[in-house]
Amino acid sequence: MEGIIEGSGNWFQFGLIIALSVGLILGIKVLHFIFDNSGINTGLARRSVKFLRRLPDYLEPVIVLMIATYFLSINPIMHLLILAVVFLFGYGQIKDYFTGKSMLYSNELPLRSRIEYGDKIGLIMDRSRFGIHIQTKDGVDFLRYSKLYQDGFKLNTLDTYGGYFEFQVDANNFGDMSIHDIKEMILQSPYSNILYDTQVNSSVSPGQIQFNVHLRDESHLDDLKLFLKSNGVDTL
Structure with missing residues (x-):
């Protein structure tokens, strides 16, 4: 009975598991940063960046379950009660978390996709652990995964919408920013389609740089310029 109460785990190993898990996630993020800022634009490099960006999202629930299981093994009875209380009071958040991960694994909610829910239409701008942020004409809505x-x-992905539109910028008039910085800015805007690469042409006219950006609708070109x-x- 004493062995069951005390369990087979210990706090040192528990702390070690947490430290290794944090180190693994940080290591993946560092690799993603290195690849993303390497300036290499091959297909393999882009796939590597995409894989490293999404890998922590896939590993995270496995790590959470592993830590909870080992926590339980330290003192099964006491820690089972603690986990039961956490589950009871955090049921909504836990449900949102695992529902969101399930949607992520099945790629049900791609970023920049058009989504219709209730009487509203918007674009999916961000996916957090417990819900998504949707840009609508009235502002930004937050919807929990379980409610959604x-x-x-x-859902309609932007593959079937829009096309490439071009604009120019003065090559001498964007300060300390690089072309890569501007491309990242375009990517982070609510108007570009991240499924398509932004194309850059610096030989169109002296002193000008042309950007070809895939947008959902031509009307978003002016919005992007204002952004x-x-x-x-x-822009010129």
Whole structure:
């Protein structure tokens, strides 16, 4: 009975598991940063960046379950009660967390996709651990995964919308920013389609750099220009 109460684990190994898990995630993020800023634009490099960006999301629930299991092994009875209390009071967040991971694994909610829910339409701008941020004409809404799954939604990826649109910037008028910085800015805007690469042409006209960006609709070109201007990049 004493062995069952005390369990087979110990706090040192528990701390070691947490430290190794944190180190693994940080190591993956460092590799992602290195690849993403290497300037290499081959297909393999882009796939590596995408893989490293998503890998922590896949590993995280496995690590959480592993840590919870080992925590339980230290003192099965006491820690089972603790986990039961955590589950009871955090049921909503836990449900959102694992529902979100399930949607991520099945790629049900791609970023920059158009989503219809209730009487609203918007673009998926961010996916957090417990819900998604949706850009609508009225602002940004936050929807919990479990509510989204329960109420239902309709999704359209931007593959079937829009096309490439071009604009120019003055090569001498965007300060200390690089072309890579501007491409990242375009990628982070709510108007570009991340499924397509932004194309850059610096030989169109002396002193000008041309950007070809895939947008959902031509009307978003002016919105993108205003977005860039608000971040210090004037378009021509």
